[in-house]
Amino acid sequence: MSTASTQPQNNTPDGLLALSSIPQRALVRTLLVAHQDRANPAKWVHLLAAEFGGPVGMRMNHLAMLLKAGTPVADALEQTPGILAPSGLMAIRLASETGTLSETYEALISDQGLESESTDSSWRNPRSEFTRVLFGFIVAWFILSFMMIFIMPTFEKMFEEFGLELPPITIALISVSRRGGEFFFFGIAIFAMMLLGRLFFFGEKRPQRFNPFRWHERFVPPAVNLLSLLAIVVGSGRPIASGLETLSKCHHVPQTRRRLAASCERVERGEDPWATLASEKILTTRESQALSVAASSDVQAWLLQWLAESRFDRRSVRHHLLTQAISLASLFLLAAVVAWVCIAIFLVLTSLIGALA
Template identity: 35%
Template structure:
């Protein structure tokens, strides 16, 4: 057939090469968290069935597009070259989250990788999803509202205010204070527009740059925002519960977490706990001293009678802590949304006063 129809054979070969491109949707319908969970499912199958992970990851890469496809292909090449799974994930940032990467590192070194992957997939972190959704809604609302406000204000300052100034000059009248204030602010924005552009560009870079977000996640947020530290303590309890349920010694798990934890503040606390344990101190009291547990939580875990009950208690404490922190963050986000609405309402009120008071003064002056 190739001898009689060479063009058809070439077209068929090209279509075979383009099949992943033609069958994969162009619109990125899945969020990054969903893509990462799909990779976790593949890794769990490979760990449970003792299969090579590289071909499975390469096949998964054909189902995605753009940046995540490149990351998966890079991960598949590193796995095919013999790089350990935890090291390959660490060398490929963004293919899994920091929490998932740390859990896989712990499972790989403690021999509980299938259990850790199962725990990651079964745990539905609704708190993080709700907070992320509310923050995105707030950012979308603020962005759209600010854009419309700036466009309307620009039209007013370009078309309406010069006419007001000319009319008031003709009748020898003075502009009102809100109008003068708005003109001064607009003139400052025109004269120093590059400063505003630098601030906006820096803010967008912080939002879009993965390196900047990773730096903030690992070095800043847990120090500035106590709820973030509480959520990471809950993740720590969840990881340790897997080790306890599998019968692994907690000292080894804590040593691994103290060495590889992505958060510098948590790493310092875990190093303190590890050193205290090496000196013969009780593990739960040491974690309470490092503010990884509250005193009641420490006593409850210390009084557990079996590894299974202790692991269950740790999972429940982690869930309760996440729910409690999620409720607090929800309240904070609602307050921020109210604050944004009030700020925008105040700005609209000031613009309205700046536009209406000249008309009132003009009518009063001509009456």
Template identity: 25%
Template sequence: MAKFAYKARAAGGELVEGVLEAASPAAVADAIAAAGRIPLEIRESAAEALAFKLPSLSFGPKVRTVDLLLFSRQMNALLKAGVPIMRALAGLQESSTNPAMKTVLQEVRESLDSGRELSVSLARHPKAFSPFYLSMIRVGELTGLLEEIFQRLYHHLDFEQFMRQQVKSALRYPMFVVSAMAVAIVVINLFVIPAFAKVFKGFGAELPLMTRLLIGFSEFMVHWWWALAAAAVGGVFAFRGWVASDDGRFKWDRWKLRIPIAGKIVLKATLARFARSLALALRSGVPVVQALGVTAQTVENRFVAHCAERMRDGVERGESLLRTASAVGVFTPVVLQMVAVGEESGSLDDMLQDVAEMYQKEVEYELKTLSQQIEPILIVFLGIMVLILALGVFLPMWDLGKVAIK
């Protein structure tokens, strides 16, 4: 028996942490689910982890978003057709092409055979099924609308994947341009400027300040390229380690939203996912407090998740959703107005759905005009680079030309 540290979400939405002794992480998930909580994270306790020489790493196939999309869609179709859930899971297990998904479905079937509910069986695999997914399944079991919940989850996952791809598309072009400029700077300093430096040294004349700076920086890169490369690799690993920490991830996610041009696209895409998730939870009958708690787990941004948790805490204290949304400071006045109308009319889920669609359209528009917004900035940077190179390379030639004319 080993000890496992866990994080779980209680029925009221509050975060619960603790340590349980069990034979496996699946057994811990069973115990947490049996207590009416949703497991968020299960890991070996620090004392147990130190007892092993090597960490437990999984390099095999994993359950992907597309697997969950197919699972949700097919479960909706099979349950709507009246197929028993055990038979449906058996058919999906046979047709699945992902070994990880096959294993998960096999263990879910075995868990159902032992008398557990579907939500509890799925909770045994927290890496495959998110807390939001598990909450929706639990609601479907309680309301008898499981097939409808699977359909809503399918559309939700499809929307999540679409917005994730939109964000990647928004960042791909700026990252490519910045990388190309960095490569160009390295090539110029390692190969181009040293060739000019040999010519300039043969002149025996005093070089302009800009030229001396370029040659000095180039010589530094030529002689210390290995140190710069080691520092770059070390910086990458240090950055990844910092981002992996809770505080680092929070600060990095908050800073990403402030990046010029790309930051507003990431923010709108994140808020679209948040509004869509919250609308789905409320429409499925999840209480507002719990809905905000599980929705915070669906956004892949710690800062926005923290804002959602602040909203949940405010609602728990008896404040309105509008007031808590205004306090976090990430929503636009138009969105706050729609939330106010939703609370007054009792159609908050519909208003949040409209908010998600509005943000989605804004993201699509921003992506279409992204190149037009970035081009002026790139032109300025390229112009500065060309100016520096021109002054450094051609000023000595210009001075020598004037001397030769005299």
């Protein structure tokens, strides 16, 4: 049996480390070419900065200056905020210590992990479904608002002139729309205040959370990326303790950083590394037991990659089901409102026709 079928290719989890941002992928590709040619990438990064311009170009120019001054690539990237995603920074840091830079660069720019999102975005990327539902609500809101602002007042005046009473369902609709409008604008004001407070007083970026303003970029949870990063360490043949020590210093989530530091201390005292990761809630008990009985580091690296893919797939399925449920409930709500408006207007028209007849 071929060993390629049982061992991970290049010991790098291509699918989950792949970057989706175009400037970041271009930068990593430039670093890969420079690494293969054993050249300083400063000049190429500077030329790449001219291609993008704006804040991205400024960050790349800063990176080029650091590289020109002789700063190692991993250090220069870490000293340039926002130049790469946190998972990419940690992967390059680990790769520079394990001697797997070429493989890691290729994993970061791989298309393998992004194919499913482009071919079946409704399953892999539920944000597209939210976008469709939101767009539908906006269109319906404008139509209903136009009817309630311009058409319903006209009907009210007509009924007053003819001395008629509006149908009860129409009166209820007008009352709810007026009260709903008051609450709607009040809610917008509260949301704007919260957003401004978040921007001005809590400006620290939270890359461990999904950012709806960057919907076009794939979001892989830190817990999933951590398994992919551990696979790099294990697949390189280095002791897991050294990888835990590195990650405990550079991981971007404080809680995970503390857990990794605690695991590292326990491993240095002679405890089983996989059991310590399970006790710190980084792995489950079953996952740690499977890794403990693995025959070799290659098998452990493959298993870590498989666990990362499995976690990501389960999360995608949960988000897909949640999105479908919210979309269905939203459609029912929208259908109920539209039906209410149609019935109210229909009763108004029938009442007017009956009065004129």
